[in-house]
Amino acid sequence: GDSVTQMEGPVTLSEEAFLTINCTYTATGYPSLFWYVQYPGEGLQLLLKATKADDKGSNKGFEATYRKETTSFHLEKGSVQVSDSAVYFCALSFSGGYNKLIFGAGTRLAVHP
Amino acid sequence: GAVVSQHPSRVICKSGTSVKIECRSLDFQATTMFWYRQFPKQSLMLMATSNEGSKATYEQGVEKDKFLINHASLTLSTLTVTSAHPEDSSFYICSARSQLGTDTQYFGPGTRLTVL
Numbered sequence: 001g002d003s004v005t006q007m008e009g010p011v012t013l014s015e016e017a018f019l020t021i022n023c024t025y026t027a028t029g030y031p032s033l034f035w036y037v038q039y040p041g042e043g044l045q046l047l048l049k050a051t052k053a054d055d056k057g058s059n060k061g062f063e064a065t066y067r068k069e070t071t072s073f074h075l076e077k078g079s080v081q082v083s084d085s086a087v088y089f090c091a092l093s094f095s096g097g098y099n100k101l102i103f104g105a106g107t108r109l110a111v112h113p
Numbered sequence: 114g115a116v117v118s119q120h121p122s123r124v125i126c127k128s129g130t131s132v133k134i135e136c137r138s139l140d141f142q143a144t145t146m147f148w149y150r151q152f153p154k155q156s157l158m159l160m161a162t163s164n165e166g167s168k169a170t171y172e173q174g175v176e177k178d179k180f181l182i183n184h185a186s187l188t189l190s191t192l193t194v195t196s197a198h199p200e201d202s203s204f205y206i207c208s209a210r211s212q213l214g215t216d217t218q219y220f221g222p223g224t225r226l227t228v229l
Binding site for chain 1: 117119145147154155156157158159162206208210217218219220221222223
C-alpha cells in the first residue's frame with residue numbers, strides 16, 4: 001500500500017546549521033507531497049507542498065523537491081533557528097476523492113543556541 | 114484564514130462514559146473533515162473521513178460504533194468516543210478541507226483524552 005518513510009529523530013542541531021530531513025514514499029500513481037510542522041502545544045501546519053515531479057515547494061526558508069526517480073521529498077533549510085524546533089511530518093495524498101493524507105512517523109528537530 | 118478549532122482541548126473521563134469532541138472550521142466551509150488519532154511520539158493515523166450530510170467512511174480497524182462521527186453542517190463535525198476505556202486515551206486531531214476543493218487540509222490543535 002501507499003506509505004511514507006521518514007528518517008528517525010530526534011535531530012539535534014546548533015543554530016545556523018544546515019538541516020536535511022529525509023522522506024521517501026511508496027505510492028501507486030503520482031501523489032501530491034507535503035511537509036507539515038507541529039510546534040509544541042499546537043496543531044499541524046502546512047509548511048510546503050509539491051504536486052508534481054520536479055516541483056519545488058518552499059516556505060520560511062525551507063525547501064523540498066519532488067523527485068520521482070528516487071521517490072523522495074527531502075526537507076532542507078540552509079540555516080536553522082531555535083524557533084524551528086518542532087516535529088516535522090512528511091505526507092502524501094492523491095487528488096480527487098477525499099484527498100486522504102498518509103503521514104510519515106514524524107521527525108523531531110531540536111535546535112540549540 | 115483557514116482556522117480550525119477543537120473543543121475541548123483536554124478532557125479526563127471515567128471508564129465507561131462517552132466523550133464528545135467538536136471540530137469547527139471558523140472562517141471557511143468544509144465539505145470534508147478528517148479525524149486522526151496520534152499516539153505519543155508517533156504519527157497521525159486516519160480514523161475516518163466525514164462529509165457533510167452523509168455517513169462517515171471509517172478506516173480499516175476503526176470501530177464505527179465506538180467512534181461516532183457526525184458532520185451536521187459545513188462548519189462542524191463531532192467525534193463521540195462511546196463507552197471509553199483507558200486504551201482510548203490518546204490525542205485526537207481533526208482537519209478540514211475547504212469547499213473550494215483544494216487538496217490542502219487545515220488542522221485543529223487537537224484534543225487530549227485521558228480515560229481513567
